[in-house]
Amino acid sequence: MKQNIWEKEYRNVDSLWGFKPNGILSQYVGMLPDNGEVLDIGIGEGRNALFFAAQGFVVEGIDISETAVERCLELSKEHNLNVDAKIQDITSFEIEPNKYSLIILSNVLNFFPDNEIKNIIDKVKNGLQKNGLVYINVFDDKEPGRKKAPERYEQLAEHTFYKESSNMFLHYFTRSELEGFFTDYKTISLSQSYSLDITHGQPHFHSTLEIMSQKS
Numbered sequence: 001m002k003q004n005i006w007e008k009e010y011r012n013v014d015s016l017w018g019f020k021p022n023g024i025l026s027q028y029v030g031m032l033p034d035n036g037e038v039l040d041i042g043i044g045e046g047r048n049a050l051f052f053a054a055q056g057f058v059v060e061g062i063d064i065s066e067t068a069v070e071r072c073l074e075l076s077k078e079h080n081l082n083v084d085a086k087i088q089d090i091t092s093f094e095i096e097p098n099k100y101s102l103i104i105l106s107n108v109l110n111f112f113p114d115n116e117i118k119n120i121i122d123k124v125k126n127g128l129q130k131n132g133l134v135y136i137n138v139f140d141d142k143e144p145g146r147k148k149a150p151e152r153y154e155q156l157a158e159h160t161f162y163k164e165s166s167n168m169f170l171h172y173f174t175r176s177e178l179e180g181f182f183t184d185y186k187t188i189s190l191s192q193s194y195s196l197d198i199t200h201g202q203p204h205f206h207s208t209l210e211i212m213s214q215k216s
């Protein structure tokens with residue numbers, strides 16, 4: 001398992017990401033079948049997973065941070081919800097084929113090198129059942145941090161960097177790149193936004209791409 005910079009981040013605060021689910025996810029909850037199973041990869045403190053558990057879905061999640069998983073499990077207990085959250089690394093985790101109605105990758109894919117991003121997306125596509133949905137939220141190439149990245153980090157590809165201090169990769173997505181992974185899927189929603197983030201730390205801007213695609 002990689003040296004876990006996320007673990008340090010979670011230990012510094014009571015809540016890193018807040019408790020509101022991503023808007024697009026809550027908007028399309030009606031597209032899931034009643035007995036649908038949901039997998040949240042990089043579940044964090046569970047803001048999306050808890051939302052789906054509250055709607056009655058069977059929810060699993062994985063994360064490399066022990067503190068994030070513990071916090072998610074505590075919250076689900078507190079709210080009398082059932083979320084099966086485990087400490088696992090997505091690069092070695094095997095996703096059961098054709099199982100899930102929804103797989104969530106919310107603010108997770110930016111932190112992998114190009115080859116691992118492709119492997120993760122292949123595993124996710126394989127794990128979805130027919131008509132299953134995949135939701136991905138990522139920082140794009142207009143993200144404020146992208147401009148300064150070449151001065152700060154080792155550049156591995158046009159939009160991919162390696163941050164030695166935290167042994168972490170940073171990949172900024174272009175719209176065509178993200179769309180390109182799902183040309184064989186139906187696009188339910190694709191949006192690009194530039195907005196102020198007031199959920200954690202000092203208010204700051206993010207440039208984000210969000211996609212919800214459906215397996216046919």
Ligand SMILES: C[S@@+](CC[C@H](N)C(=O)[O-])C[C@H]1O[C@@H](n2cnc3c(N)ncnc32)[C@H](O)[C@@H]1O
Binds near residue numbers: 091106
């Ligand atoms: C920016 S946070 C997003 C958390 C959550 N998805 C949300 O939207 O609130 C990224 C999460 O991915 C997790 N993560 C990073 N690398 C991972 C890996 N290799 N396997 C599983 N989880 C990972 C981190 O621990 C962290 O909780």
